[in-house]
Amino acid sequence: MTSHTVYRTFTTAQRRELIRITEDVQRAVDEAGVREGMALVSAMHITAGVWVNDDEPGLHRDVLEWLDKLAPPSWQPSKNPAASALTPDPGDYRHHAGGEDNGDAHLKNLLVHHQAIVPVTDGRLDLGPWQQIFYTEFDGRRPKRLIIKVLGE
Amino acid sequence: MTSHTVYRTFTTAQRRELIRITEDVQRAVDEAGVREGMALVSAMHITAGVWVNDDEPGLHRDVLEWLDKLAPPSWQPSKNPAASALTPDPGDYRHHAGGEDNGDAHLKNLLVHHQAIVPVTDGRLDLGPWQQIFYTEFDGRRPKRLIIKVLGE
Amino acid sequence: MTSHTVYRTFTTAQRRELIRITEDVQRAVDEAGVREGMALVSAMHITAGVWVNDDEPGLHRDVLEWLDKLAPPSWQPSKNPAASALTPDPGDYRHHAGGEDNGDAHLKNLLVHHQAIVPVTDGRLDLGPWQQIFYTEFDGRRPKRLIIKVLGE
Numbered sequence: 534m535t536s537h538t539v540y541r542t543f544t545t546a547q548r549r550e551l552i553r554i555t556e557d558v559q560r561a562v563d564e565a566g567v568r569e570g571m572a573l574v575s576a577m578h579i580t581a582g583v584w585v586n587d588d589e590p591g592l593h594r595d596v597l598e599w600l601d602k603l604a605p606p607s608w609q610p611s612k613n614p615a616a617s618a619l620t621p622d623p624g625d626y627r628h629h630a631g632g633e634d635n636g637d638a639h640l641k642n643l644l645v646h647h648q649a650i651v652p653v654t655d656g657r658l659d660l661g662p663w664q665q666i667f668y669t670e671f672d673g674r675r676p677k678r679l680i681i682k683v684l685g686e
Numbered sequence: 687m688t689s690h691t692v693y694r695t696f697t698t699a700q701r702r703e704l705i706r707i708t709e710d711v712q713r714a715v716d717e718a719g720v721r722e723g724m725a726l727v728s729a730m731h732i733t734a735g736v737w738v739n740d741d742e743p744g745l746h747r748d749v750l751e752w753l754d755k756l757a758p759p760s761w762q763p764s765k766n767p768a769a770s771a772l773t774p775d776p777g778d779y780r781h782h783a784g785g786e787d788n789g790d791a792h793l794k795n796l797l798v799h800h801q802a803i804v805p806v807t808d809g810r811l812d813l814g815p816w817q818q819i820f821y822t823e824f825d826g827r828r829p830k831r832l833i834i835k836v837l838g839e
Numbered sequence: 840m841t842s843h844t845v846y847r848t849f850t851t852a853q854r855r856e857l858i859r860i861t862e863d864v865q866r867a868v869d870e871a872g873v874r875e876g877m878a879l880v881s882a883m884h885i886t887a888g889v890w891v892n893d894d895e896p897g898l899h900r901d902v903l904e905w906l907d908k909l910a911p912p913s914w915q916p917s918k919n920p921a922a923s924a925l926t927p928d929p930g931d932y933r934h935h936a937g938g939e940d941n942g943d944a945h946l947k948n949l950l951v952h953h954q955a956i957v958p959v960t961d962g963r964l965d966l967g968p969w970q971q972i973f974y975t976e977f978d979g980r981r982p983k984r985l986i987i988k989v990l991g992e
Binding site: 577578579615618631639650 | 840875876877890891892893895896897898900901902904905908909918919920921922924950951952955956958960965966967969970990991992
């Protein structure tokens with residue numbers, strides 16, 4: 534079994550940002566020389582995610598707005614009463630007692646997940662026609678790491 | 687390491703539908719002859735998912751209703767004010783500007799996830815007593831693909 | 840390829856409980872003698888999850904409160920109108936027709952997921968500085984199993 538590990542560090546300009554990494558993952562597969570196996574793509578932080586979805590800017594704005602309703606940040610006004618109702622009952626996240634303000638980013642990480650496993654067939658990422666891999670930053674503007682681990686033969 | 691890849695295509699009669707695929711995944715493991723390893727089960731579309739849960743029809747209806755509240759479709763009336771509040775602020779998904787109407791299916795894909803990894807022990811899917819694997823279609827009535835990739839020895 | 844499988848059984852004192860299992864997973868990797876590979880950590884029940892996030896008690900309380908709004912239990916009063924609106928329209932989960940009362944735990948399992956894959960590099964779990972692995976019980980007070988499967992070389 535061959536194993537190949539690549540780390541990438543992202544320092545996004547915005548607090549939230551989506552970065553397409555399909556090409557990075559394919560490059561790791563190429564470097565590994567793996568023909569059959571998988572690539573594990575995993576955020577190494579608890580306020581970022583990895584997802585596989587469409588590379589369509591309208592959808593990206595839809596998703597970020599929707600996540601701000603489901604897992605509302607306390608550092609900006611609530612989008613509407615439903616979003617307010619999904620904030621914690623003490624009025625702010627308990628997690629912020631220590632001086633943090635990124636409680637919502639932790640919840641978003643749990644919702645969209647911090648990792649994806651991409652099958653590798655005949656040396657290529659075996660994705661459907663519209664599947665692209667994204668690193669999804671929910672609390673950026675500082676260096677954060679991602680691991681790509683290719684396993685196979 | 688042995689690798690075996692199976693593709694399945696589903697064309698569901700309904701727009702949303704759950705299809706139990708535990709037996710398909712076990713068959714792929716049998717074909718691979720793998721005794722120890724894993725089966726990666728992954729939707730190849732961005733508007734479908736794969737989950738492991740109970741094969742209980744009441745629960746399935748509960749989940750589909752609940753997903754329509756958390757990630758509301760714009761092609762049917764909102765279930766209630768909370769569901770309305772979770773639709774996008776422009777009144778419809780930005781993703782629909784290009785003529786699509788499946789924005790909600792993308793969000794559902796992100797919520798329930800497009801893949802699961804099933805451990806294989808002694809040639810069998812190593813699942814708990816009530817765990818069944820489902821392909822979960824959120825925008826069907828057209829051919830959509832699933833990949834099952836078995837890796838192990 | 841080396842494979843090593845460990846089962847753990849949890850009987851939590853509370854209905855909901857988070858149990859840190861990072862050390863259990865590392866121990867399984869040590870026992871396997873795997874230097875490069877992955878550890879699949881997967882709940883064997885459909886009312887429990889596995890997640891990778893911060894070991895911070897305030898955050899844990901935030902997450903459990905938030906999950907009770909997003910996937911409301913019917914065995915306690917709703918937290919607020921938004922949580923009520925996310926309960927099923929028949930007034931109770933259809934899943935409860937058979938005498939169960941854990942419909943919400945199934946939904947929570949789908950939301951936070953029942954599994955995580957941890958990369959193993961040079962014999963160590965390759966996690967970021969704040970990443971800890973948790974077994975997340977949503978319907979405990981009875982024995983429930985978890986599988987840890989280490990694959991690699």
